[in-house]
Amino acid sequence: MNVSISGHHISVTEAMDSAVRDKLSKVERHFDQIQSIQVILSLDNSGASDGGKKSHKAEAILRASGQEMFVQAYDDDMYKAINEMADKLDRQVRKYKTRLERKKGRGGRYEDLDMVEAAPIA
Template sequence: MNISISGHHVSVTEAMDSAVREKLAKIERHFDQIQSIQVILSLDNSGANKSHKAEAIMRVSGQEMFVQALDDDMYKAINEMGEKLERQVRKYKTKQERKKIQGAGRDARYDDLDLDDEVDEAI
């Protein structure tokens, strides 16, 4: 998994970097088919209060997932971003598992039919 962490109007400290990587490690435990994750940490100075923003773009085979979290504290924004991304990964994984089950279950409707008896009666 390729992880890219960058800052916009804020320098990324080692503590921020480790907090982001810790959150992403939890996500990787749920789903190991992640190709890359790009994280952008930014500071918005417009307005009276400073708003910290953490964004992540995660690429898996055939799809991109985007999450964004805003908070007064950068670490709270990072935690919220991680939680949102984890929810999206679990939802995506559940959909993939349901597709596998439905694909295999299509022929199950014929299990109730006893075709051998019908063939014997026809002969």
């Protein structure tokens, strides 16, 4: 899995990098067909001049075979935003995997039903 981490209006520290990679390893355990994940960590200072809190944003774009998923999370703390982003991505991946398994399983069940109905009754 190829993971690229970049920062927008913020420099990505070693601790941020390891936190992102640690959280995304959980996503990779649930779905092994991930081609790449692009993570963008950013800092929005728009509310800072008005006395508001700075808003940290963590975004991720995951590319898997035939599928692209996007998530974003905002928080006052970058690490909380990273955790929330990883949790959202994990939920999307598990939901996608469940859909794939149901679709795959559905074909098998219909074939089994046809064979049962076609069997002669003695």
